[in-house]
Amino acid sequence: MKVMKIVVCVKQIPDPATPGSLDSATNALKRDGKLILDDSDAYGVEMALQLATAAGGGEVNIVSMAPNNETSGMRTALAMGAVRGVLVSDPALAGSDALTTAKVLAAAIQKVGMPDLVIAATESTDGYTGTVPEQIAEVLGLPSVTFAKKVKVEGGTLKIDRQTESGYDEVECPLPALVSVTAGVVEPRYPSFKGIMDAKKKEIVTVTAADLGVSPVGWSGAGQKVASVTQAEARKAGQVIEDDGEAFNKIVAFLETLKVI
Amino acid sequence: MTLNNVWVFAQGNNGTISSFTAELLTKARSLSDNVSAFVAGDGAALADALGKYGAKKVYSTGDLGGRLVGVAAANAMKSQIDGGDKPDLILFPQNYDGRDAIARLSVKLGVTVLTNNIDIAVNGGEVVATTPIFGGNVLFAAAFTGSGPHLASFRPKSFAAEESGGAAAQVVAVSVPDGGATAAAKVTAVHVEETSGPKLDEANIVVSGGRGLGESQNFGMVEELAKLLHGAPGASRAIVDAGWVPYSYQVGQTGKVVKPSVYIAAGISGATQHMVGMKGSKNIIAINKDKEAPIFAVADLGIVGDVHKVLPKLIEALKARG
Missing domain, CATH: 3.40.50.620 (HUPs)
Structure with missing residues (x-):
């Protein structure tokens, strides 16, 4: 039986628990500290591993784009069970817009070898442009199903429940294809100790944008520039009280003054 | 121009x-x-x-x-x-x-x-x-x-x-x-998840629940309060991801943006992801155990307390008014 080949696009991001900041010179999001695997991407990695198992054999590759040869987030994905990774790291990529990012990731996927399935999260936690997966699909000439909350493969066809405003649609799509998965689509496994040790030995190939033949990239390739950065008007905090068992009365009184009860 | x-x-x-x-x-x-x-x-x-x-x-x-x-x-x-x-x-x-x-x-x-x-x-x-x-x-x-x-x-x-x-x-x-x-992708079936009462993004009052509710069955209190106020129930991403409620309930960056007259956040700490979806509400009431929770920074009325104690009393008081 043919081995199912899957590539998962992952982003390595600053720890969301620490407040974000902008580079004072360029106004780009600062991403120079330690980076971790975006939580949203753990679902895609898990989905890929489960689909590979369900297919009776498969190979899960990881592609990522990050500054400073950062691989710690990719190692997490490898520790979960992915076999190898391609990292695109290149100072020239700083300031790249979503379209350039998609072109770079698409080229990295082709470097791995065109898979049966590409999986991504619906959007990253730090930048959340939310268009990169669909842009990758277009660059690669693939069909795509975004916002998948349930994914299975039957006889070479994807069967997906896709989130909609009012519920969900059942969608069928032939392979090869791209799928973006919502958080909660599966329960990501925790890497085992053995997995973590094995991940250290797994191969991560690092390439530049030039190696992939993608140009222009970075600020010069972006069809946008920073116009201004301003502080938003802060919402003022109101009254905060400790519940003494009667605080519900304060809520009732407040709702009364608002004339909603 | x-x-x-x-x-x-x-x-x-x-x-x-x-x-x-x-x-x-x-x-x-x-x-x-x-x-x-x-x-x-x-x-x-x-x-x-x-x-x-x-x-x-x-x-x-x-x-x-x-x-x-x-x-x-x-x-x-x-x-x-x-x-x-x-x-x-x-x-x-x-x-x-x-x-x-x-x-x-x-x-x-x-x-x-x-x-x-x-x-x-x-x-x-x-x-x-x-x-x-x-x-x-x-x-x-x-x-x-x-x-x-x-x-x-x-x-x-x-x-x-x-x-x-x-x-x-x-x-x-x-x-x-x-x-x-x-x-090549085709839609083969359409499913509409019916909700009673006003739609989440159109409701005048929204009552949302989060992790602080402790377990999924406690979301019933959020639904009951929303119903009493003729509002819509909502949820934080945490409990949607945990499978307590459908995604259509989610308020936040990756969910719905709501701007009701009154937003009640019960057991929600106020992660950035959530705040983006609700801080445009006209009035915000927050109930949370942790007095350091970020949600209190945007609340007009903040109650530092246990949702399991405050919500039942609030529901009783509203019911008593008829």
Whole structure:
């Protein structure tokens, strides 16, 4: 039986628990500290591993784009069970817009070898442009199903429940294809100790944008520039009280003054 | 300075346009005298409603026969643009199909996208879109460079919808070129998750629950309180991911944006992801055990307490009022 080949696009991001900041010179999001695997991407990695198992054999590759040869987030994905990774790291990529990012990731996927399935999260936690997966699909000439909350493969066809405003649609799509998965689509496994040790030995190939033949990239390739950065008007905090068992009365009184009860 | 030609990616059904479409058309009118709606579907049925909000023309692909909206819309737009009908700017809603369409079109046209915006303006010849970052504490404005069409998407409720009193939009039938492999996905069934009471993003009162509820069955208190107040129940991403409630309940960055008169957050700490979706509410009431929870920084009334004690008493008190 043919081995199912899957590539998962992952982003390595600053720890969301620490407040974000902008580079004072360029106004780009600062991403120079330690980076971790975006939580949203753990679902895609898990989905890929489960689909590979369900297919009776498969190979899960990881592609990522990050500054400073950062691989710690990719190692997490490898520790979960992915076999190898391609990292695109290149100072020239700083300031790249979503379209350039998609072109770079698409080229990295082709470097791995065109898979049966590409999986991504619906959007990253730090930048959340939310268009990169669909842009990758277009660059690669693939069909795509975004916002998948349930994914299975039957006889070479994807069967997906896709989130909609009012519920969900059942969608069928032939392979090869791209799928973006919502958080909660599966329960990501925790890497085992053995997995973590094995991940250290797994191969991560690092390439530049030039190696992939993608140009222009970075600020010069972006069809946008920073116009201004301003502080938003802060919402003022109101009254905060400790519940003494009667605080519900304060809520009732407040709702009364608002004339909603 | 105004733009010559602006398109809006428009949605609706049964002759009614979505509130999101009405908001974007209202904004488009302030940027151009020549606003058109682009409907991947039966646009003719929406011509009256679109005209009321200022669309002079509606491009209509007709029924898509189960093809996904995003890729079909992008193909049809590209074909129209290649034919010489080129807008300066296209406004998209930041929702499922809007995101698919803007992404596909951006690659086809080789132009950038600016997403998650809450405002757009023309300043000295530049089109500048504004997006809130860091949970809305900072406003980041970016200008498009290069030639159009410029592609921008917006969060719901960024603009207040106002009718223009315009006549029905003129219907222009457009074809959807064969998308080949990219258009191979097909919708085989549609499921609508019925909810009773007002819709989450339209309700005057929203009561949301989070992790602080402890376990899924306690969400019943949130639903009961919402019902008593004739409002809608909502949820934080944490409990949606945990499978307590469907995704359609989610308020936040990756869920719905709500701006009700009253927002009650029960057992929600106030992660950035959540705050983005609710801090535009007129009045916010928060109940949380942790007095350091970020939600208290935006609450008009904050109760530091246990939701398991406060909510039942509140529900009883409201019931007693009848």
